Amino acid sequence: MFHRLRVVASATGEIVREADFTQQGKRGALEIRCVRRDLLLQALEGELPKGTIRYSSKIVSIEEDGNIKILQLADGSVLRAKVLIGCDGINSVVAKWLGLAKPSYSGRSAARGLAHYPDGHGFEPKFLMFIGNGFRSGMLPCNRTEIYWFFTWTPSEHDKGADESAAKMKQFVLDKLRGSKVPQEALAVIDKSEMSDVLAAPLRFRPPLSLVTGSISKGNVCVAGDALHPMTPDLGQGGCSALEDGVVLARCLGEALAVKDAKGGSAEKERIEAGLRQYARIRRWRSVELIATAYTIGFIQQSDNAIVSFLRDKFLSGVLAGRLLKMADYDCGAL
Template sequence: MEAAEDVVIVGAGLAGLAAALGLHRKGVSSLVLESSPSLRASGFAFTTWKNAFRALDALGVGDKIRRQHLQAQTLRVMVSSTGEIAQEVDLTQQGKRGPNEIRCVRRDLLLQALEEELPRGTIRYSSRIVSIEEDGGVKVLQLADSSVIRAKVLVGCDGINSVVAKWLGLATPSYSGRSAARGFAHYPDGHGFEPKFLQFIGDGFRSGMLPCNENEIYWFFTWTPSENDKGVDESAAKMKQFVLSKLRGSKVPAEALAVIDRSEMSDVLAAPLRFRSPLSLATASIARGNVCVAGDALHPMTPDLGQGGCSALEDGVVLARCLGDALLLPAAKGKDEERVEAALREYAWIRRWRSVELVATAYAVGFIQQSDSAVVSFLRDRFLSGVLARRLLKMADYDCGTLAN
């Protein structure tokens, strides 16, 4: 079976659904191919900063997500080895572009909110691409079920192992040398925690927790695995006990340990942290002809800024604006392909340096916050904690624009 589509988006994650919804708002239809049989919500939740809510507002779903999640009021950074408060920041203070805003958003609720705004049939599930070929200006997509789709525009939002990024020749993401565990704790009768973003830094790890709503708390733990840590990621139970053992050896408050201990096995996962080198991104083919990438397919990064999901939403809005404007112009003989290529070049120009800055900053922040080096720890705990906290706010004080400008 063979079909033809104007715009094909690979991956129904944050970037893919944001791009599809942005195009829909512009009056442009698209087909989203998702390899899994349903929406995936890996990672449970993610820190959603002001820049992401600007993107969600542009897509028309910002207020819906706000109603479902608590707004964090304070960021408290604590030194793991001593229990001292290294920095406390008001998360509602004014930035250059208005008041800050941060919420811990459940990934499944956000994906559902985006999906619900799309026309029925936009997402085609259980559709995995196995190859990409060219036929003139058209990209011929061979799917695992033997069907074929001919796409005039191809957008890769298919994650860190992106088939589209590989086709474009982007460098394979590098292992950062660190791993992360994530979990979710449920409190049916309410958890009673204040809306604070708690971070515990140093002592060889970085950890934190943040309420999503009155009944759920998201937590994370990043560390540098050693030979002694082999096998801890074999099961959720082993990973949970590993995290607890690390934190119990520090000055992390007992209430934070209780949150992790409460997490069910199905709500704990771990994975190595990978990123695409900022140097390679500076010259990479983010877009070529009628093909481009967005989200983790473009800029996989370590989670130390909490900007992976946020920047994916930015990508979706910028891509929809650039591409939508080009596709909405009246058809002109021999000009349509040129307009699409120009639109994707504009998108790549806008997103390239933003991506480079985010990936590089996230890596540096993670290294400093997690380090157990005596020198780095002294500088961090005495002087750099405030700088790093302000850097988080600065990276979030960004405006991707609307779908109209």
């Protein structure tokens, strides 16, 4: 669990903001943690009956047979679903079927990696962030032996070829940081990363206004996770918000399926659709706020514009840090 956030201006090396992560939130003490995605997925999978998850099952098309949705998969198999929940990522086929707007390119890209220290890294439980000068970078310990780091920037013609391999991307990031006032300890973390742990990708997001009027659910179909609210990673809330979706969806759908009555299928169908509509109402504005806030924070923190940099470093750094904590201080309710 992290105790503090330290924000450093990349152009000057000055600390522009320190924030205490141990303060009290609306519902008790705040907890800010860095969790490896693969370990989280393994933990979630371990709670399910064996064989529940089918891998490499990309949806090709969705057809309807009364109340049943028929899914054609890329491997040729067919699934029939009483309820279809699209958690199929940023390129979601289910979101497209619902008519949601296609995710847009933010104009930025991101690289990230993991540095391994078998004997312990010795870093404090602190989130260290570097902003401005055309990039946004940071590092935070996952545990006593691993440190996660990230780097976002706006690609230009001069960057061509940087994404051809992990080695070139790693060197590109190091060169960018060495041209700024970034401490040697931060460079050493990136330099220690294995090539297999360095990844890069363009950053995309769903325009938040499109979610205001878009269909998050339709009949017995809905979306969750990146299929619903793909966002830039500037809040660190992508995985958290997907878990929120899961809790709210399980509650709404569970209440619909728990009822037993004599009316049979038609009554259950109506309850399922009502449950999914309730889920959509609860998650719509949270999704809009997450996407818009992440985009805005990333734009301001990364900017090398002189006016934006001055306002950010002198006045806005506290506001941005506060928003980071506020967006994490959210209660999606109990199952």
